[in-house]
Amino acid sequence: MRKQTVSLCVTYTLALLVALAGSMKATGLRHGFNSNSSRIFNIISFGAVGNGIEDDSQALVSAWRAACAVPRATLLVPSDFQFLVSPVTLQGPCNSKLVLQIEGTILAALTTRNSLKSNIFQWLNFKWLNSFTIQGSGIVNGQWSQFRNLSLIHQNSTIPPAALRPTVVRFYSSYNILVRDIQIVDSPQCHLKFDSCRWIRVKNVTIFSPEVTPNTDGIHLQNTRDVEIRKSNIGCGDDCISIQTGCSNIHIKNINCNPGHGISIGGLGRGDSLACVSNVLVDSVNVQNALSGVRIKTWQGGIGTVKNITFTNIKVSNVKTPIMIDQFYCDQSSCHNKTDAVSISDITYQGITGTYSYEPIRFACSDSVPCTGLNLINVHLIPVNWWQYKREAFCWKSYGAAWGPVEPLSAGCLERSNNRLIKILTKPHNYTC
CATH class of the missing domain: 2.160.20.10 (Single-stranded right-handed beta-helix, Pectin lyase-like)
Incomplete structure (x- = not known):
């Protein structure tokens, strides 16, 4: 009798759990997601190949637009892949607490002829964001050597040499931004730039380009206030950290600068x-x-x-x-x-x-x-x-x-x-x- 009672209790409990799961699933579908995993937008799911040869720019933009519309979403760049990306602008406003999780490698693609006409050229250009995070153990690679060769090809052109070398990661008019743990390497120009931003935190990042690379500032601040940069290793061909006009309330601590200015x-x-x-x-x-x-x-x-x-x-x-x-x-x-x-x-x-x-x-x-x-x-x-x-x-x-x-x-x-x-x-x- 006692065993039968326990068995009935177990059966009832399982039935209740199944019913609850079904109810949660139905509710989740009405809201467009049914679990935390549905807040993760993998760039592979949006058509990215990740072989380092084919251009994955459109997949990145599509994944961004989807993640931008969902609260507390994560755009995932998975490990073990190399994503070749042409210049893109990833802009807001987005829903709160969007995260770009970089676990793989993002490679800069050579610019097109039309792109070269801009002398304020950026590669990964983030703008109009609030409460946004870039994090992960992955790498953002600006592939400096290919832009150097491009500069040599166009050295007799009317296009100024600086226009041929993009800043790798640039934030414009953004607030409450956190960049942590990632590596940004071999930038053709500035590695990480903040322009007209506020409440910025950079922590535990690694930035590196060869000493011979000109104008490759590690972190560049302009018209930006309330900044904290901590526990990072920076080596480049120019200023490890550059502070320009319009900056105030800047706190820099525990930085290794080698080499640089x-x-x-x-x-x-x-x-x-x-x-x-x-x-x-x-x-x-x-x-x-x-x-x-x-x-x-x-x-x-x-x-x-x-x-x-x-x-x-x-x-x-x-x-x-x-x-x-x-x-x-x-x-x-x-x-x-x-x-x-x-x-x-x-x-x-x-x-x-x-x-x-x-x-x-x-x-x-x-x-x-x-x-x-x-x-x-x-x-x-x-x-x-x-x-x-x-x-x-x-x-x-x-x-x-x-x-x-x-x-x-x-x-x-x-x-x-x-x-x-x-x-x-x-x-x-x-x-x-």
Whole structure:
């Protein structure tokens, strides 16, 4: 009797579960999905081949449109495949918390002749997104070498060389963006770019292109605020992280930069333009085999301000010039002398240690708009070779002070602040940052 009762209970329970499952299935069908798996949109299901030869761009766009329409959806780029993709724009607005899960490899396809007419060319162009994540253990490969060959083919063309080299991943006018864990390699130009964005997080990414690749910034920020970049390895042929005009509240921590041009603010003010950068903290960064460690560079003739910048706990190894401010920046064969300059003030360098290959510190500031509020605290920089001649720090129109143990002692070349004198020297401007 007891066994019969247990058997009836089991039978009833199974029947109930089957009924519930049927009810859930019917309800799910009415809403267009019946399980979490229906929120996963695999690019293979939309016609992608993944052999690295056939163009999978349309499949990516189709999968994006489907995922974009579903809350908490995931667009999956599966492992063990290589997806060749031509330039695409993946735009919103989308439903909340869309995820692009990259487990395989996305390869950049060569541009078409029509694409080459654009000088603001992007490859994977994301725009108008909110609460969006790119993550995974996969690779985004810009295939720099093929674009280099294309540049050589078109070197006599009216198309400027930069137009032939796209930025690999670019975000425009997007908010609450997270990029983590992925690898972005061999970009023809910038690897990861944020333009007119806010609330950005980049974590545990690997970015790499050869040292000989020109203008291949690792992470490029422009008109972007409230940014956190952490725990990432970056090596490239230009700035590991580049901070341009319109940026504020930037926090960079635990970054390895090798090789590259270090962490840079600028160049700012090109073409006599207004440039504004403020509230930047760069903390716990290792820079190796680089042109610069931490630098601020501005063009003559620009206006605006760079202020409240802190570089702390920076370790350099075989870096040409670890600390640099250059208000005479020019990447051309020659530039005209101009009196206007972007104002630079309240800059702190604390705990900057390691080896340099050319000179330890270079502060080249404007005669008409001197640098003010420069602070060197616990700085220890020595030549990369013990037998190498110890070069002195260079200071020009740079006002501030050195605190604590400082080597080289010539870092004391900073002029003591004289607010009245600086006010007389500084040319007034009518602008607002």
